[in-house]
Amino acid sequence: MVMKVVESDIAKLPDNYRSFYHDVIKFIPRERVFVDPIRTLAYGADASFYSMLPKIVIKIKNAEEMSNILKKANQVKIPVTFRAAGTSLSGQSITDSVLLVATEGWHNYSISPGGESIALEPGIIGSEANSYLKSYSRKIGPDPATINNAMIGGIAANNASGMCCGTADNSYKTVESMKLIFADGSVLDTASAASREEFKKNNPSIIEEIEKIRDEINADAELTKLIKRKYKIKNTTGYGLNSFVDYSDPFDIINHLMIGSEGTLGFITEITYKTVIEHEHKASALMIFPDMNTTCLAVMELDRDLVAAAELMDRASLRSVEDEPGMPDYLKTLSPDAASLLVEVRAGDKAALNQLIEDVKARLADLPTVLPITFTDVKAEYEVLWHIRKGIFPAVGGMRRPGTSVIIEDVAFPKERMAEAVLELRNIMNKYNYDDGIIYGHALDGNVHFVVTQTFKNQEEIERxxxxxKDVCDMVVNEYGGSLKAEHGTGRNMAPFVEMEWGKTAYSYMRKLKKVFDAEHTLNPDVIITDNQLLYIQNLKPMAQAHEIIDKCIECGFCEINCPSKNLTATPRQRIVVQREIARLRQTGEDQERLRRLEEDYAYFGDETCATDGLCSTTCPVGINTGEHTKHYRAQLMGDNGKSIGRFITKNFAGVTTMARMGLSSAKIAHSVLGTSLMGGIAGGLHSISGHKVPLWNPWMAGPGQTPDPSRSKKGVDGRKVVYFPSCVSRTMGGSAPGDRDKRQLSQVMIQLMEKAGYEVIFPREMDKLCCGMPFESKGLFESADKMSSELEKELIVVSNNGEYPIVCDTSPCIYRMRKVMDKKLKMYEPVEFIHDYLFDLLEFKQQPETIAVHVTCSSTKLGLKEKFKKLAEACATKVVMPERVRCCGFAGDKGFEVPELNESALAELKDSLPADCTSGYSNSRTCEMGLAHRSGLSYQSMVFLVDRCTVAK
Structure with missing residues (x-):
C-alpha cells in the first residue's frame, strides 16, 4: 500500500501551480510529488519557530531532476525552496510555495588519495562525512552541534560552524570547489576548466556583473575596511561579501558566495571540502569563575593556537543541567553570579598535549577561580564535561511549559568587548521578563547564543x-559592531535587519547579487533579502498541546535519522507535527474538512507505518519516544473490542502459538510443493485481496519453532546455572528458512552453546503459556501486555532462585521490555550481552577467514550493545561489516508481513552496503533476520549460530 494522489487536492491548487504540477510529473514520478494536506504539512516543518504550508512538495533524487525543476519554476515564476535535514533554526527551509526535498539519492562521496579533500553530495550527514575520513585521521572543518543530524547541503548553505572550527575551518575557509545549479537550470562545476568556460560562454552577464561588483567593492576603501572587520568574528548575516575581497577570479568568488547563501542563489549538488586534521590526543577542563566578567577576561587570554574550543556558559545554563544524571555535584553549589568556560586542547602526541595544558594554566594563573583548573584526558571523563555543554539546549526544551516554543538566537561580539556585551544582553532579556533565558556560546569567536521560551498565543506575547x-539588534549593531547572525544563517528572522547591520551601500550590493543570480526571485524568496520588515514576527508556529508524550517536542528533527519510515511516509517529527495540527483543529473547531482528511490519512501515514522501535528517542534531545505515542494512539483505536481480543489471546496463549506453528508448517510445505515464484504470487495476491490483512509470505520466512524439553538439561560445571526463556517468537518461528546457512532450531543452538561453556540450563515451567507482553504492547494492548509480563516475572523469580541465576532470552525486543517492566533484581540478558559478559572467557574462539554482516537491532542499540556485537563478531570472522546507513530494519514484529513496504524502504541501502564476498549476516531477533535476509539475499540468523560455529570449550 502507498498513499495515493487525490485528484481533488490537485484541483484545489491555484491555476499556475496546477499547471506546474502537471508539467513536473512528466519527468518526476507522481509518487514523489505531494499536494495532499498531510504530507505538505509534515514536510513543511523545520526546526525554527516559523510555520508555512507548501502548496507542492517534491522529492528530488538527482541533479538532472533538480535542473529541470528549476528551469520550469523560473519560466513560470513559481518560487521554490530547498530542504535537506530541516535542522535550520532561522526559517530557511520553509515555504508557502514549492518545497524541493533533497535527501534520498544524494549520498555519493569520494575522497582524495591522502584524505586531504572529500567531495560530498548534499544528502550526506556531517558525522557520516567524518566517519568516511576516520581512517585518514582527518575530518571536515565545520563542526556544528547538529553534525549528527544536519546534512552537508545545509551545513554549506548556512555556513554552519560550531565549537571548534571557528572562522578558520568553516565551510567558507575550507571549500575547494562546487557543482551548482542556478535558477535557470544552468549548471557549473567550479573545479572543471571546461565547465567554467561553458558557463562563461552561456552566462556572460553573470560573470560580467560579478567582476563589476568585485571592482566597485575593492575601489571603495571604507566598504572594504568594513567587510574585513566584520569577518574577523563569526558572521552569517547577509551574503558573503568577503568573497569579493578575498578572491579575484569570478569563479572563486561564486564558489565562496554560495557558502551561506541559504539556497537563495542556487543549489549545491556537490561540495568538495579541504579536510583538517583530527588530533588523536584531547583533554578538557570545566573552569568555574566567580562571575561573567572574569570568565570573559579568561577568554581574552586564550586563542585558537592554544585551545581548540572555549565554551562559555552562564549560571542559568549550568542550572538547567545540574539535576541531570551524571552531572558533577559541585554545579549545585555555585553562586548565582558564577559562570564557566569549558576548554579543550588537542595535540598529535601526549607530550604536546601536556605542554598545551600547562600553557593554558599559565595564561590564566592571575585570574580567580571557584575551583582549581583541572584538565582530564580520560575520554569517559571529558565526555561528561561536554555533556554539560551539549545538554543545555535540550534541557531548556524539556523544561519549558507545554505550548511554548524554544527560540535560540545567535549573535557575535568582538572578543575584547564580550564581557560587557553579555551583561547587557542579560539585562535586555530581564527587561522583557525572559528571566529564565540562558546564555552560552563559542567564546573564542565572540559567538553567543541566548535561548528563551516563548508563546505566541496573543498579540501581547508577539510584541514582547x-x-x-529590536533591542538586541540595536545593541549588537550600534553599540558593539557585532553580528546579528554568527552561525545559524540569516533566515527569516534576521532578513529584515540585514541592512541595519551592513548599511545601505553593502546591502545594495547584496540586492544586486540576488538579481544577478535570481532575477525572478524564485529561489527561497524573503530569506536574506526581503522588503517585509515584519517578516520575523509573521507565520509563527502554533504549538498546540496534543499528548503528554510528544508535547515536549521542539521539532528539531534529530529523531529523523533513525526512523525506518522516513523515506516511505513519516518521520517522528512529522508525526508530531501532524498530531499537533489535528489537536489544534479539534480545539479551535476550524476547517473540519481538513481535520477529517488529516485524521483519515494519518492511519497509514502515521500509524500503520510506524515501527514503534523507539530509536527516535536515542537521538531526541529531550528523549521523546514517538513510538510510545503511537502505541497509545493504537490503544485508543482498539477500544473495548480490541481489549477483549487481547484478553482472549492471553488466556489461550499456548493454543494461539500452536496454531501459528501449524501455519508456518503449512507454508513451508506449500513452498516446497509450489516453488518460490508461484508461492510468492499466490501469497501476494491473497495479501492484496484481503486489504493487507493476510500476512505477506516471503521466501525467507522461518520454519516452525520448538519448545525445548527441560528434561534434557545437563549438569553445569562448578555450579554454573543459567535460566533460558525461549521467547514466543523463537518457540513459534525458531526454525530455519530454506536459504539459511544453519538448519538447526534457534533454541537448540542456544542450549548447545551455553552447555559448551559449562552451564546448566534451567527453563521456566509451562513455557508455552509465557510471553513478555511485547507483541501486545506494540498493538496498544497495555492491559494484556502487563498481564503476560507479570506472569512471566513471577515464574522467572522462582526459577532464577530469586534473581541469583542470570536469565537469557533469545530475542532482543523481549529483553528490552522485560528489563523495563520487571523486578530489577532479575539479571536479564539478550544473547550477545550474555555471551560477551559470561561466556567469552569460557570459550576458545577460532576466527574464520570470511566476511560477515552484523545488524544491531533497535532494542540492542537502546541497550547500548553495539560494541559488544562488534567484539563478538570480530572474534569470529576476519572482516565484519556493520552498514552505517542501515539502522532499524522496519520489520517491527509483524509489520514486515502486514506492511512489507516499510521493511523494503528501511533496508533500501542494505544490499549495496554489503561487499560481494559477504557470506552471511547475523543479528538477534528472528523477525528482523527474516527481513534482513529477504532484502539482502543473504542468510541472516542469530549471533548465537555464529558464536557456536566459531568456538570450542576451553
Missing part, C-alpha cells in the same frame, strides 16, 4: 518578542 529582538 518583537521588542526583545
Amino acid at each position: 518578542y518583537q521588542s526583545l529582538i
